[in-house]
Amino acid sequence: MSGAQSKVRIALFGESDNGKSHFGAQLLERIEAEKCEIKLRVAAADVSAFDEVRRRIGAGLLAEHTPSGVYRDVIMPVVDAGGRAMDLTWPDYAGEQVRQLIDGRAMKQEWLDRTQAADGWILIVRPSLAKGDDDIFSKPLAHVVRVPEGEEKKPKRSIQARLVELLQMLLHARGLHARGPVPPLVVLLSCWDELHLPETAKPGDLLNQQLPLLASFVRSKWGARASVLGLSALGVELDKEQVNDAFIDRGPENSGFVVEADGCSKPDLTIPLVRLANMSGI
Ligand SMILES: Nc1nc2c(ncn2[C@@H]2O[C@H](COP(=O)(O)OP(=O)(O)OP(=O)(O)O)[C@@H](O)[C@H]2O)c(=O)[nH]1
Numbered sequence: 001m002s003g004a005q006s007k008v009r010i011a012l013f014g015e016s017d018n019g020k021s022h023f024g025a026q027l028l029e030r031i032e033a034e035k036c037e038i039k040l041r042v043a044a045a046d047v048s049a050f051d052e053v054r055r056r057i058g059a060g061l062l063a064e065h066t067p068s069g070v071y072r073d074v075i076m077p078v079v080d081a082g083g084r085a086m087d088l089t090w091p092d093y094a095g096e097q098v099r100q101l102i103d104g105r106a107m108k109q110e111w112l113d114r115t116q117a118a119d120g121w122i123l124i125v126r127p128s129l130a131k132g133d134d135d136i137f138s139k140p141l142a143h144v145v146r147v148p149e150g151e152e153k154k155p156k157r158s159i160q161a162r163l164v165e166l167l168q169m170l171l172h173a174r175g176l177h178a179r180g181p182v183p184p185l186v187v188l189l190s191c192w193d194e195l196h197l198p199e200t201a202k203p204g205d206l207l208n209q210q211l212p213l214l215a216s217f218v219r220s221k222w223g224a225r226a227s228v229l230g231l232s233a234l235g236v237e238l239d240k241e242q243v244n245d246a247f248i249d250r251g252p253e254n255s256g257f258v259v260e261a262d263g264c265s266k267p268d269l270t271i272p273l274v275r276l277a278n279m280s281g282i
């Protein structure tokens with residue numbers, strides 16, 4: 001590591017409703033409250049992208065979805081426990097953009113640039129949305145044959161099939177730029193608290209069980225350069241209208257956790273970023 005500060009660009013990929021904005025807001029809370037490994041070197045210039053989400057969470061309420069078309073970056077000038085200075089670029093955007101990218105199989109220039117410039121990729125996946133996900137691969141053939149005439153539906157792709165397609169597009173985009181090895185990947189399994197798993201549950205095992213196609217694709221392409229972690233940005237389920245007083249009393253900066261590969265929960269929400277920075281060798 002050199003003494004000069006590095007710019008660490010994180011490309012965060014996740015469809016709508018996967019917890020990107022609540023994670024970003026909670027990440028800022030942690031960093032500002034200095035309750036994590038990463039500390040601010042100087043105040044971040046503009047964190048307004050997360051103002052509204054932080055306001056809602058601070059009032060014990062769930063925030064709204066990010067309006068379609070929005071894309072904003074927050075730059076956090078930080079230093080980690082080892083004295084490594086980084087300018088973290090953290091995005092917030094409407095997840096429909098990733099959906100369109102997958103469905104349209106086309107990457108706009110700005111997504112191409114972000115993919116190519118990133119030092120690390122985070123794929124955020126909410127396992128509860130993938131539960132019982134039926135698709136062209138899992139539906140028994142007999143069922144397809146028995147559908148009465150006029151009721152045929154185009155089989156939809158499962159979440160994991162879409163995510164594998166997304167990763168393939170990202171790998172292709174990266175290859176176009178020939179910028180050294182593929183960046184390290186953290187697969188972040190979000191809203192971990194809503195899964196009500198035993199305390200010893202490991203994120204890697206959950207990925208294998210619930211999203212086996214995605215798990216084996218990540219293993220085969222990234223090997224040791226990928227890490228699977230659990231995330232609960234809030235620690236609990238909040239509501240859009242019903243204020244959670246216990247959450248306010250505890251404080252957003254003391255809520256939420258990351259689940260490490262061995263199943264241990266840690267309150268430091270910056271662990272995925274530190275892991276990525278370590279793997280990218282910055
Ligand atoms: N139980 C639980 N639910 C969460 C947590 N974080 C987010 N959620 C839920 O996930 C939903 C989506 O979170 P967002 O952060 O808005 O998701 P997003 O990926 O930013 O979605 P778009 O803005 O539409 O792209 C929220 O409305 C909550 O219901 C958490 O830590 N625990």
Ligand SMILES: [Mg+2]
Nearest residue numbers: 021065066093
């Ligand atoms: Mg959002």
